[in-house]
Amino acid sequence: xxxxxxxxxxxxxxxxxxPIYLRILGERASEEVxxxxxxxxxxxxxxxxxxxxxxxxxxxxxxxxxxxxxxxxLVYQIRRELGLTHDWPVVIVGAGNLGQALAGYNGFGERxxxxxxxxxxxxxxxxxxxxxxxVRHIDDLPQIVQSRRVSIGVVATPPTSAQDAAxxxxxxxxxxxxxxxxxxxxxxxxxxxxxxDLAVELQILSYYEQRRVGVGxxxxxxNDSTRGASA
Amino acid sequence: xxxxxxxxxxxxxxxxxxPIYLRILGERASEEVxxxxxxxxxxxxxxxxxxxxxxxxxxxxxxxxxxxxxxxxLVYQIRRELGLTHDWPVVIVGAGNLGQALAGYNGFGERxxxxxxxxxxxxxxxxxxxxxxxVRHIDDLPQIVQSRRVSIGVVATPPTSAQDAAxxxxxxxxxxxxxxxxxxxxxxxxxxxxxxDLAVELQILSYYEQRRVGVGxxxxxxNDSTRGASA
DNA sequence: CGCGCTTTGTGAACGTGTGCACAACTGCAT
DNA sequence: ATGCAGTTGTGCACACGTTCACAAAGCGCG
Ligand SMILES: NC(=O)c1ccc[n+]([C@@H]2O[C@H](COP(=O)([O-])OP(=O)(O)OC[C@H]3O[C@@H](n4cnc5c(N)ncnc54)[C@H](O)[C@@H]3O)[C@@H](O)[C@H]2O)c1
Ligand SMILES: NC(=O)c1ccc[n+]([C@@H]2O[C@H](COP(=O)([O-])OP(=O)(O)OC[C@H]3O[C@@H](n4cnc5c(N)ncnc54)[C@H](O)[C@@H]3O)[C@@H](O)[C@H]2O)c1
Numbered sequence: 001x002x003x004x005x006x007x008x009x010x011x012x013x014x015x016x017x018x019p020i021y022l023r024i025l026g027e028r029a030s031e032e033v034x035x036x037x038x039x040x041x042x043x044x045x046x047x048x049x050x051x052x053x054x055x056x057x058x059x060x061x062x063x064x065x066x067x068x069x070x071x072x073x074l075v076y077q078i079r080r081e082l083g084l085t086h087d088w089p090v091v092i093v094g095a096g097n098l099g100q101a102l103a104g105y106n107g108f109g110e111r112x113x114x115x116x117x118x119x120x121x122x123x124x125x126x127x128x129x130x131x132x133x134x135v136r137h138i139d140d141l142p143q144i145v146q147s148r149r150v151s152i153g154v155v156a157t158p159p160t161s162a163q164d165a166a167x168x169x170x171x172x173x174x175x176x177x178x179x180x181x182x183x184x185x186x187x188x189x190x191x192x193x194x195x196x197d198l199a200v201e202l203q204i205l206s207y208y209e210q211r212r213v214g215v216g217x218x219x220x221x222x223n224d225s226t227r228g229a230s231a
Numbered sequence: 232x233x234x235x236x237x238x239x240x241x242x243x244x245x246x247x248x249x250p251i252y253l254r255i256l257g258e259r260a261s262e263e264v265x266x267x268x269x270x271x272x273x274x275x276x277x278x279x280x281x282x283x284x285x286x287x288x289x290x291x292x293x294x295x296x297x298x299x300x301x302x303x304x305l306v307y308q309i310r311r312e313l314g315l316t317h318d319w320p321v322v323i324v325g326a327g328n329l330g331q332a333l334a335g336y337n338g339f340g341e342r343x344x345x346x347x348x349x350x351x352x353x354x355x356x357x358x359x360x361x362x363x364x365x366v367r368h369i370d371d372l373p374q375i376v377q378s379r380r381v382s383i384g385v386v387a388t389p390p391t392s393a394q395d396a397a398x399x400x401x402x403x404x405x406x407x408x409x410x411x412x413x414x415x416x417x418x419x420x421x422x423x424x425x426x427x428d429l430a431v432e433l434q435i436l437s438y439y440e441q442r443r444v445g446v447g448x449x450x451x452x453x454n455d456s457t458r459g460a461s462a
Numbered sequence: 463c464g465c466g467c468t469t470t471g472t473g474a475a476c477g478t479g480t481g482c483a484c485a486a487c488t489g490c491a492t
Numbered sequence: 493a494t495g496c497a498g499t500t501g502t503g504c505a506c507a508c509g510t511t512c513a514c515a516a517a518g519c520g521c522g
Contacts, residue, residue: 010438013509019434023413037469046415050472050511057471065470066518082434083441090433101332102429107413111430112437151440152433175443176436178429182254182338184277192439194432198333198409199342201425202321202383203250203313205407206343207241208423209382210314212406244479268499281481281502288501296500297488463522470517477510487500492493 010081014055020045021052022078029071037068089116091150091174093165094157095125095135098180102156104131116148117141121161138168145172155179166193241312245286251276252283253309260302268299320347322381322405324396325388326356326366329411333387335362347379348372352392369399376403386410397424 010018024044028036038056042049056062056069059077063069079085090113092099102108103118119138120126126137136144144150153169155162155177162181169177176192179185182200185193241249255275259267269287273280287293287300290308294300310316321344323330333339334349350369351357357368367375375381384400386393386408393412400408407423410416413431416424 011509015435015438016431018438019428019431020415022434023430024415039469044415046417048511050513051509053469053471054510061471063470064518065516066468066520068469081438083437084434088433088437088440097332097335101328104328107430108433111433113430113433152436176440178432178436184251184255184275186277190443192436194436196427196429196432197250198427199254199338199344200247200250201409201427202319202339202342202344203253203315204246205383205409205423205425206314206319207246207249207312209319209407212421242479269501270499279481281483282479284500285480285502292501294500295488296486297490297498299499465521466519467521468517468519471515473512473514475510475512477508479508480506482505483503485500485502488498489496490498491496 008058010058014058015082017045017047017051017055018078018082021055022075022082022084025071025075025078029075033071035068036071036074038063040068084112087112087114088152089114089148089150090152090154090178091116091141091144091148091169092118092154092156093120093138093141093169094155094161095120095122095128095130096156096158099154099156100130102154103133106131113152116150117144119144121157141168142172145169145174150174152176152178155181155185157181159183239289241289245289246313248276248278248282248286249309249313252286253306253313253315256302256306256309260306264302266299267302267305269294271299315343318343318345319383320345320379320381321383321385321409322347322372322375322379322400323349323385323387324351324369324372324400325386325392326351326353326359326361327387327389330385330387331361333385334364337362344383347381348375350375352388369396372399373403376400376405381405383407383409386412386416388412390414 021041024041038049038052042052045052059081062074062077092102092115095118099118103115108115115131115133117136118130118133119136119141121138126135128135151174153174155165157165159181162179162183163185166177166185166187170187170191177185177187179193179195182197187193252272255272269280269283273283276283290312293305293308323333323346326349330349334346339346346362346364348367349361349364350367350372352369357366359366382405384405386396388396390412393410393414394416397408397416397418401418401422408416408418410424410426413428418424
């Protein structure tokens with residue numbers, strides 16, 4: 001087996017698009033499409049073909065000129081690059097409205113992110129079962145993280161508790177956090193954080209909606225997921 | 232009253248940060264803080280102070296040198312720029328797991344995005360009440376959109392129905408869509424779409440997690456919401 | 463085998479976003 | 493008045509991201 005050479009850094013913007021390509025390719029693969037051109041993939045992903053080629057070129061030269069990319073091989077390469085060759089169990093903090101919806105959602109597990117546990121600070125919430133996972137007390141967090149080798153945590157608590165939840169996750173050993181609470185989390189260097197903030201999304205839509213005065217405006221920005229994981 | 236002059240275009244990246252500033256300022260305002268410096272706001276927002284100043288400069292010169300920005304006035308200006316001077320009712324398509332969590336969430340209404348309605352295609356779901364809103368049949372969508380003057384729609388259906396849901400929304404008169412389904416929506420020119428895709432977020436975290444080999448990597452990207460509203 | 467068709471991979475130009483550094487300005491003290 | 497400490501607003505340089513355009517390369521066919 002050859003030595004795994006040091007991987008070149010992949011631009012943030014590209015990393016955010018690879019999952020999109022991956023999903024599209026996955027759908028094609030199940031339809032027994034063997035090959036796809038950058039043009040075809042670009043169409044399906046809603047981006048420019050040159051962008052697709054440049055993105056894929058960061059993985060290596062896996063295309064065949066005059067033909068395109070072999071779907072199955074490309075899927076393998078993207079998965080490898082994104083670190084999706086093994087599962088990443090996640091732990092959810094906060095078993096409220098949102099935490100329950102997340103825990104009950106199968107899409108996570110299917111994509112390699114099984115819910116290893118869900119915890120809450122409220123004794124009344126502890127014990128109930130959501131999506132096959134029993135809600136446990138937040139004091140069990142370190143135990144869950146360590147025994148299940150969890151490195152990704154999801155914050156689904158009210159905003160006022162989000163910083164506390166994040167600190168507990170970090171103390172328990174988690175190194176990546178997906179934050180649903182509308183607050184800016186302070187975390188130690190080396191911890192990645194990504195934020196999903198619905199109010200922000202709506203307010204951005206509001207901005208463009210408001211400007212929609214008479215003229216049907218075109219192309220107000222791209223549609224990618226360019227948002228860093230801070231550290 | 233002076234003529235409202237044609238507003239200059241605000242960079243995408245700035246538009247994505249304004250809601251963050253707005254939330255922070257809102258919290259300060261309720262603590263009776265009258266003035267804030269770009270440095271202070273930057274700290275709370277987790278960004279660079281120069282960036283804050285440049286962002287705010289797009290709104291106009293509303294700061295006072297040597298002093299800072301008057302919180303209440305700045306809140307007003309940002310709200311005006313984002314089009315938050317009036318409510319934007321939203322309609323949710325898909326009353327499943329996620330749709331219910333969204334409808335039951337008060338945070339939307341509080342921030343000026345009241346749920347004007349929630350619809351589903353499944354007769355069994357119609358009639359139940361979630362968060363004070365009765366689920367209606369999707370055929371009522373045009374009526375809801377028109378009578379409540381809705382311009383923002385939320386897609387919370389399974390991926391296979393998402394394109395259908397989007398088309399119904401557009402036909403009903405909606406011009407902005409927030410899409411939770413993991414698919415790329417095709418919409419006519421002039422329709423803004425933003426996407427929230429949890430699997431993508433997790434996969435991006437996975438990428439950085441996987442690279443976390445030995446060296447505690449620093450600063451892997453920013454933490455903003457730079458994602459366009461396509462058209 | 464050579465030729466034409468197709469599609470990749472990438473250099474280069476352009477556009478957007480970031481952050482430094484500093485002049486311009488404010489307010490206050492003396 | 494004048495000076496000084498503090499803070500904004502912005503020109504500039506650089507980094508990052510996007511798109512074009514085209515040479516290089518594979519494929520199939522005669
Ligand atoms: N529900 C939604 O649709 C929605 C939409 C957008 C954003 N959000 C955000 O997601 C977060 C959760 O929303 P929700 O509707 O589920 O709220 P919720 O109040 O229903 O649930 C929050 C849960 O967190 C638990 N909790 C509180 N402090 C905790 C702590 N320190 N440690 C562990 N658990 C703790 C509470 O006991 C509760 O069960 C909020 O920040 C909200 O703003 C929710
Ligand atoms: N639940 C989560 O936590 C979660 C997380 C991430 C992403 N998502 C995505 O959000 C979407 C919804 O997820 P969910 O868990 O709520 O699914 P769900 O199956 O619980 O609910 C989907 C609802 O949409 C309705 N529906 C189906 N086709 C429709 C149509 N054409 N028009 C109107 N309504 C229609 C169904 O009747 C159902 O009630 C999915 O695309 C899912 O991938 C959900």
